[in-house]
Amino acid sequence: MPRRRPRWVRAAVRALPSPGGTPFTFAYGVVLAGTSLFMECADPDTVAALLQASSTDVAHLVRSPVVALGASALWIAGGVTSPLVLAFLVVLSALERRTGGRTTAAVFLLGHVLATLATEIPVGLSVMAGHLPDTSLHRLDYGISFGVAASVGALAGLLTPWPRWLVLGAFTAMLVADLLTFTDPMTSWGHLLALGVGLTTWPLLRPLARAPRTARRGTPPG
Template sequence: MHPARGRARPRYVWRGAHGARSGGRRTDGGHRRRRPGSVRTGSRPGGARPAHPRRNPFALLYLALLLGTTLFAHLADPQLVRRLQALSSTDVHNLAHHPVLALVTSGCWVAGPLWTPYLWAVAVTVAPLERRVGGRRAAGVLAAGHVGATLLSQGVVLAAVALGAQGDDLLDALDIGVSYGVLASLGALAGLLAPAAGRSPWRSPPPWSATSSSRTRTWSPASATRWHC
């Protein structure tokens, strides 16, 4: 009979980088530990997320509205289209008689026959802003920029006509579109991205500064005497 036969086999303990295994069982609860500084597969720097319809409901609905009015302007009766656009214009005459209707409906048209420029403008400004702050805040920024810049520009027009620099026909000039709101969304998005750009690794403190490492040596008379002894 072999001397090792009949004896209990020893239980070996294996310790690895992700925890210890004792007797074929993991002792760390089955969770793998990531090494410091490692990046998880599929993650993006800064927590950025790709564009998705569920995260951009306001931007998609607004683009669909602009597409619908653009198709209506191409297919409907030209006289009806001109009448509706004139009613929606944010000129001085309409702002004096029905300001709310003019401010709301003027943002439902595109300034021109093409819808594609507005598609790209909303995709690169309103959509990323909505993913960062939410649909309600993005809509608020768009509306505030549209209303504020429209009132400011028409105030300049009214002043120019009152001073005699422009003719009275400028008070009824067609003014539709939402370019002011798109520019306001771009400014808000740039303001949100500015703090993230300020935390770039190029602006980190130098390695010899006191805040760069906790192992920075400080000079003292005792240390100098120790090194010169």
């Protein structure tokens, strides 16, 4: 008789995306893995040019907003070593198991788009007013962090009270600490805004929420 895997191993496996259980997160994760591998292996100048072309800076948003918003979400800032990788896999998988792939994609896209516009429009206005140089219109801005932050906020509303406030408290504290470093305050504010976008989806998601698939099938949790 084959040896049964430890409970924590089975729980970790269930937390990750799979083609059958979470097709959106799995497919998106494969795409991100491909672009991250490209970032590691391709010519640095080529990578830099592609990232700049995928940036959601003001210049790109004015010229081709749909392309810029879509292209920027194909990359992970920091590549496969970024903590965002684990957050993306676990959070989006959990959200998709409870609300479905289309709803998860909508939450992610909503956070990505709204937080991007909320951070880049003020930059454009400040340049027009003469408060920032023209180079600010071309600042490098790409990645999935806004979408992940919105997904964290949305998922929290579907958890029981203690896990909900633990997740929100820890994630908010991390974002505030990042903001206080002033390394990239515009992006840091964007993360908080994206989290807020996720929180506003609670009334819409709760009627759609369902138990994770293992529970619906009557499979014992472990």
